[in-house]
Amino acid sequence: MNINKSLEKNRKKIIDQWFEATIKSYPPETARVLGRIKNRFDNPVGSATQESLENVFDQLFSENTLDPEKLEDALDTVVRIRAVQKFTASDAVGFVFELKDIVKNILETAPGEDFDRKVDQVALAAFNRFMKCRESIFLIKATESKRRIHKAFERAGLVTELKDEDLL
């Protein structure tokens, strides 16, 4: 059977196991909650993780060539969350690689180099998105107070900042 067809046939099983493996990166008490509650507003991390994994997985077997931008968008929901949690960079995106073993075990055969390459592409897209989120956090951190307080003071003429032309 064609690998894509096998993936499609085992979609639910693979995604379920991938989800389990992903939430195991949290402490066990947390993982239990993330896996149990179905309402997306009572369990935003669990539902976002589920949603992202499904979207990414569907791209894996429905397309011959992966579109990096589309992949990043699909990963955004889960990676944006993991970027502000207690993960190292490798732990934050490492869940992607779990897919290789899961698929291998479920299909009971090595899915082939092409599949492995696709998973690697997903991991790279996840890392790209992770970095964008971190950069966004640093930017927000750097500009937040200035944007608020400083701007109001500036408008009132209480403070002033040198402009580019003053510095030249």
Place this chain on the structure above:
Amino acid sequence: MSDELKPDELLDKVDHTPASGSWMDTTVQIRPGIFSYAAKPDSLETLGAPNPRQWNPLDDDWQLPENWQEIIHNGIKERLEKFRTFKIFMDVCVRCGACADKCHFFLGTGDPLNMPVLRAELLRSVYRNDFTTAGKILAKIPGGQKLGGGRPMTVDVLKQWWYYFFQCTECRRCSVFCPYGIDTAEITIMGRELLNLLGLNIDWIATPVSNCYQTGNHLGIQPHAFKDMLDFFTEDIEEITGVNVAPQFNVKGADILFITPSGDVFADPGTYTCQGYMILFKYLKDKYDLNVTWSTYASEGGNFGFFTSHETMKRLNAKMYAEAKRLGVKWILGGECGHMWRVINQYMDTMNGPADFLEEPVNPITGTKFENAKSTKMVHITEFTADLIKHGKLELDKSRNSNRIMTFHDSCNPARGMGLLEEPRYCIKSVCDNFFEMPENTIREQTFCCGSGAGLNAGENIELRMAGALPRANAVKYVHDKFDVNTLGTICAIDRAALSTLCEYWVPEVEVYGVHELVGNALILPGEKKRTTDLRMEPLPGMEDEDE
């Protein structure tokens, strides 16, 4: 959770991946991005607070007083005798776990010690060990401490307290779900009060408290600068409307004293909400001769003393009544603020009251008695404005807000702390055509916190704030995706700042507005010129092509 978590088992098993072991044995890992900087000694000295010194939470040595354990022990003892709630909350919890998955910080960070039950256990375990007979007996038996859920007070325990009591915004969502009605926020309040006995505050709280105590507001802005800011807004509003709305300050014999958080005066986008108040007061002056005064002395509605200790809260709150008395006003009108309203509604009257020199608040224009404010003598501005709108006393042009597709974030303290649910919605619907609610388990009593309240809106703890904001942002994103919502209305100064940042990270298409900014846009001032822009100087709907 209730079917799964047996807290004693759970407490032993908490595994801090990648670290391992029980929370009772593990040294807390204080992580940059999560904790806030320590209080500066100068700020503690202003208030005569204990143990002012330069210290760093990442250092091993926190420079505690030699007898710190005795101070904490006596501190707990004193508070158990003084506050019945504290005693009950220490004893009554059956650790059913109903609160465990209700906290935005737990849901967002995934850290099990942010489950309200476990955060409370940090303190409760010491209480059990030191203050209960069972705990004292069990402590003598090998393994008895764990059996009784008690543990002795050590430096590591103290560090856990500090780390996790400053990861709680005292929002009280967990208490809504507690079958015993335990208010975990009060446990955090006590925990922080105890930490303050050792000089363990964070600077984002201590310095605003110090400024407020010395100068009158969180930023330490002096009266002339406070007035300068409002004068500047007056110029802006005149440019937009053609009407001079200059406010009056410190006027003796005015009808009403208006007090709002200083965030409205100094921080965007609260400044536009402030302009909304100014337009409203000018309208009421011209139409109904209502005389509202601002104060440069009581220039802060917020009260970060609430996040420090009961005593500090009382000291800061006192100036509201003192100023109302000095000016001889009839009653006090309060602006759009969050925790200020919990302090007023729940503490002010007993702390600094009775304010028998003030009148029971009556709206002089409509005759409505504000029964709920009968005792505190302080009325929320959305109640006041909703009453005016209900009686047809305001002339409004909704079309000026027609580009705003609204949803409303219930701020924790006005919603859960005083039950103010309908009035802000009524105001918004009266000045905007497009309004969509977020899902029901994320609004009203069940509202999710912004993740930055209770003094945690600092910059250095940005990861904590963004993680804590996730449940709220998740619901905002839902209404944005489904209904094209582009505006998040709110009635809290911290929210206006915090939600703007959370939207920037999670839902960048959504902007944050105070309710009175929308009212200010819609209100038709007597004698105004044709407006072409809103208060943010952005073109009004249909005016995009108008020249300046």
